[in-house]
Amino acid sequence: MSTLLRRPAVYALIAAGTFAVLLAALWLGGGWPQPEIPGLPSPGPVTSFGLPIVRVVHDACAVATIGLLLAAVALANGADTRRHLTRLAGQWALAWAATAVVTQVLTLSDLLGLPVGEALESGFLINFSTEVPQGEAFLIVTLITLVIAAATTLTLGPAGRALLLALAVFAVLPPAYVGHSASAADHNLAVSSLMLHIAGVTLWVGGLFALVIALRRSDDLPAAVGRFSALALCAFVAVGFSGAVNAWIRIGDLGELWQSRYGLLVLGKLAALAALGWFGLRHRRRTIVALEAGTTSRPFLRLATAEVGVMACTLGLAVALSRTPPPDAGSAHSSHELLGYTLRPFTLGRLITEIRPDPIVILAVAGLAVAYVLGARRWAGGSWPAGRAVAALAGLAVLLYATAGGIAAYGPAIFSVHALQYALVGTLAPALIALSAPLVPLREVWTPLRAAAEGPRARALTHPWAAFGLYAAPYLIFYAAGLFEPAQESLAVRLAVWVVLFTTGTWFFCVALGLDPLPRAIGPLQRMLMLAGALAVQAWMAVVFLAGPVQGRDWYDDLALPWAPDRAADQLRGAALGPGVAAVTIAALLVVLAARRRGAARRVAAEEPAAATRP
Template structure:
């Protein structure tokens, strides 16, 4: 066996060895069956953590291969070759997810695998139980990625596959201990951010080592990945700290419980990986130009081995029971169970003081801040200026989004409809308007010389069609208030986060097209832009009328909360109908005024130029 093959086999073997050690230490190892009590048997008790590790490693590999093809590879032929290599990994991922479903059912019922499959509850488990739903979704998406990787996709198609793969690593967050944490919304959200960061970081580095060791583009690929790796390191560290804090409850549990000691072991591994990153930045990346790739690849290979061992440790931790939570005294348990967190009685001041720190939202906002400021800095280094007011507008828009996603309105929005409406005005109008006035596309095209290569792609041209952008803007509101999605968004953290992301994204697309701040693939007349903004105002007027004249939204949800301090439902929905859509409509009207003023000034300049020419 060659050295390369030995190393390739040794790294996953180390992950399995660490898993077995963590199972032994944390108490997750199989126990002898007790006579008279149901037992799933050794196939399930040993097989479930081992298959779960295969699942996690293949998921990381799939994400890493696609990330390498999308972001790191140098030319189109190389990108297509690497993307095809994702197919077998995605198939293993799908198969291990399907096997995890079966073994989890066996563990869930306390029956051997054969008896569990003959019990007749597999369909119910897959469709109605969170663990079954999560891994069924993973199976389907992983199969989609496997098929897509074999197709001759362009850059946009490969990017879509990468997005699907990253999405598919998230559902298992609903199937672990975090789902039963004292603050399970925060625990799940932090775990989702943690898992996504790990998949991109570990998978990306493994992709560099596996596919680009002899490539002439390795130095440039390493520099691109280095920036992403630093972001992932921060995201993994912050989200992991939050998740551990929620699960442990007290700092003393770090050394008083086996779960806490395993958390400390993960923290030590993260610190070691931080040292690897520091060493790369200090020595090996610079040496790529002078000493070749050997120093970088040697250190990166050891780093990947430590990463895979840490994945094994994480799977072992997921099979270890966390310390029992004492709960929150004096708070109605049904309120806590429904919301996923405790909420004090509402006062206007608490919209300022109360926070719901969502790691996914805050990390995304931090990344957008860093990316924009990096673009401004790049222009400054070239001696080019960028309007300070545009930077201020971008930062203000992100501040609005951060408050809307993690501030007082995020805390009280699920409990009080009028605050929910105000939250969606911030996310769907105020924040996006400020972001668009920051001209992010213009900054990107000036800061990145090759950015214009893709500005006229089919996706960009389709999204810049006025009717498409307007339809996208209206769609979330129609779905939210006419299809029953409102109640689903309150009861499910995943649906709520997804809907909020869609509201922000569609509003940004709509306002980019409607305002004309940034250059677009197709010219759009000012009259059409004005009509788009008027259509946006009409959408908000329809939302207000639907809330004023239509049925109460989410009656079952608010009944399940049974808040003793909750407002009267009819009056609160009427207030929300005026407050949320009203603020959004005023924002769009202000943009319309700005558009008309710009149009007037442009006509005056054109007339003045014609007079001077004459």
């Protein structure tokens, strides 16, 4: 971290401004430590002042770790530079782990209302770390960051660094998952928006930090800034959108923005976001142009350093906001305790018209759509077949409806809707997208995908048995391993299952249909056998639903929805809807493959007489 010492005055000023904003926001928001009352338990000033301060340092270490790993994965060019960035990220990860431990201890002191020494002597630390959500969250952070720190000492390739980056981004989410948003009226939407918000912030702030601190004197700086510019724009949109959603859930009424302390702090974050937007616009119009022209990097570095300062102050504001009680949102957001949202009695019309928006899902689907369209426009001068583009957008529309529409709303409450949802996410949407040859345009947008699609891992995964295993395993494991109820109870598990079903399904159908250029040649008969195997998987699922035990008995008992259908009869409907829709989709693809095979045979037959008559 010796690089940080080159400009100590600037960094000291940024740190002082960050803590000044933190203390001012704590005072304004009501999170300022209150005087001790004789006779009542109190954690003391060390905890009262230390906890928010350490939390800011903890968040700063997380941002630095993620930013340096991001630079090593996607921004820097040279192997030596990437190796240096990875090792530097390991040092910050150790600091992140240390601050997570301190935060855990101070949080225990705060919850017990005891000074740190007495809290440690109470013997509750182990129970707090393994049984209380806040303690579990920081224990997870500590373990993951220690793994990251250890892994950075190894010789890593692109895949290894990307995995560490994914782990680091994941490590910032557990504290958000158990924070104030988890107790909001619409807690699923609140938690989802907050997780997206935090992930976007850490990638955005961390990436800029890496450019200013670690790459400021590197020859890679112009190219790295060009790559980061697109990511920063996406992060700005994600942070603004998710922040607005989360603030609306917590406040409930626009009037509370200026009538409550919480609302005033939200306005402060909004002003900071507007300032950061101005910085970004200034970069695009002035400093990046000068940087790419090779004239000078000073304007960019000066403006970027000021931008990092604003971002750091915003971190202090965010920590103060997390310790400020939000206003009562009233009954406008009343919700079912387990579902986390209000759900009206089921009708077919509501299955179509009801919406269950999720910021993570919406932005992910929108990002895929934009990436596909941009890649299609770049391919061969924009002469991309319109039919393929329609198939891609139709598949993404199905995915969005299944994960943010009426099916997403009623899926956790009605098993037959749940089964239909998994058929749409894991089979219909991937099949439509595979018909659009998605890897071709995506490789135009994301160049690392080109090398990955031709490497040994891609060749192994395009083996028919490997692709089939990826498709079948989630269905076979999900119900056998008892993941059904956790997926209904936990937003994180539910999102993870959707991602697994969609990605494995898309890969399987891309291999089976063969519209994308892949490193392994597969014959038509093998492709049809792959689809026949997928039909067998869906038939097995139907048998499990028809002859197996009732799924989610305890979950549906706890829901106790008065309008819920009979569970046994509904599971029979689920066997027809879920595996049935998937089977019809696969059968249609078999027809497509058979038609392609007949067409190829006709072309060969037509060419043979012509070749025979040639002199």
